[in-house]
Amino acid sequence: xxxxxxxxxxxxxxxxxxxxxxxxxxxxxxxxxxxxxxxxxxxxxxxxxxxxxxxxxxxxxxxxxxxxxxxxxxxxxxxxxxxxxxxxxxxxxxxxxxxxxxxxxxxxxxxxxxxxxxxxxxxxxxxxxxxxxxxxxxxxxxxxxxxxxxxxxxxxxxxxxxxxxxxxxxxxxxxxxxxxxxxxxxxxxxxxxxxxxxxxxxxxxxxxxxxxxxxxxxxxxxxxxxxxxxxxxxxxxxxxxxxxxxxxxxxxxxxxxxxxxxxxxxxxxxxxxxxxxxxxxxxxxxxxxxxxxx
Numbered sequence: 001x002x003x004x005x006x007x008x009x010x011x012x013x014x015x016x017x018x019x020x021x022x023x024x025x026x027x028x029x030x031x032x033x034x035x036x037x038x039x040x041x042x043x044x045x046x047x048x049x050x051x052x053x054x055x056x057x058x059x060x061x062x063x064x065x066x067x068x069x070x071x072x073x074x075x076x077x078x079x080x081x082x083x084x085x086x087x088x089x090x091x092x093x094x095x096x097x098x099x100x101x102x103x104x105x106x107x108x109x110x111x112x113x114x115x116x117x118x119x120x121x122x123x124x125x126x127x128x129x130x131x132x133x134x135x136x137x138x139x140x141x142x143x144x145x146x147x148x149x150x151x152x153x154x155x156x157x158x159x160x161x162x163x164x165x166x167x168x169x170x171x172x173x174x175x176x177x178x179x180x181x182x183x184x185x186x187x188x189x190x191x192x193x194x195x196x197x198x199x200x201x202x203x204x205x206x207x208x209x210x211x212x213x214x215x216x217x218x219x220x221x222x223x224x225x226x227x228x229x230x231x232x233x234x235x236x237x238x239x240x241x242x243x244x245x246x247x248x249x250x251x252x253x254x255x256x257x258x259x260x261x262x263x264x265x266x267x268x269x270x271x272x273x274x275x276x277x278x279x280x281x282x283x284x285x286x287x288x289x290x291x292x293x294x
């Protein structure tokens with residue numbers, strides 16, 4: 001394989017994983033905008049998306065398109081349930097307390113996943129026949145194209161939702177100033193609920209499209225969630241554009257660095273890259289560092 005072909009292979013791999021990081025990072029940003037907290041259960045939404053898709057395909061025998069929609073919808077409901085049953089009833093409004101609630105929810109969800117689906121690795125078929133494709137020397141499968149295409153479609157739909165619908169505009173208003181939004185008659189609690197549901201849907205979507213390429217088990221989303229969080233920080237935490245840019249950048253840098261160094265250090269490389277960038281630009285790629293007076 002020539003140097004150009006290797007580069008094309010690294011770029012395809014990086015764009016595929018970077019798209020997943022971007023979807024997870026968008027989920028983090030949605031909840032941060034609505035509540036100013038970090039939802040550490042976001043990676044578990046990814047796990048649940050893959051596991052639900054597996055169950056609907058193999059246990060329920062549903063066709064792939066219907067299983068796809070139901071799996072994403074189920075994870076969206078779990079996201080809404082997390083807000084309604086755990087976040088909203090919390091007596092403390094302290095962000096740190098709410099973050100620890102999401103950590104506890106993450107551990108609880110993984111325990112449930114392990115009991116229902118077990119510890120063994122599960123195999124999920126791709127969304128279309130698995131045949132080898134080549135482009136500019138890079139070898140890939142149709143599932144890679146599904147990942148890229150569905151991610152682009154999700155980003156476009158999310159952008160349309162926030163810019164062209166009343167609910168999307170109301171969610172943006174709550175993110176900008178909850179008190180002013182409430183005074184204007186917007187139901188802020190409902191908008192926060194919708195934010196968790198959307199974050200769940202994005203996580204579930206990421207799980208459905210990536211697990212045919214990677215392994216599927218009850219904790220597959222842990223590392224993906226951490227890298228999605230790293231992508232959100234890398235792009236500028238709280239910025240939707242930054243989340244997308246951060247996810248793609250992290251995926252590409254991780255893939256290139258893995259090819260140059262070693263795949264054994266793949267997970268380490270991602271966080272080293274993150275730390276290096278934040279040392280140079282603390283606000284992330286598209287964010288601005290905030291100065292706080294003490």
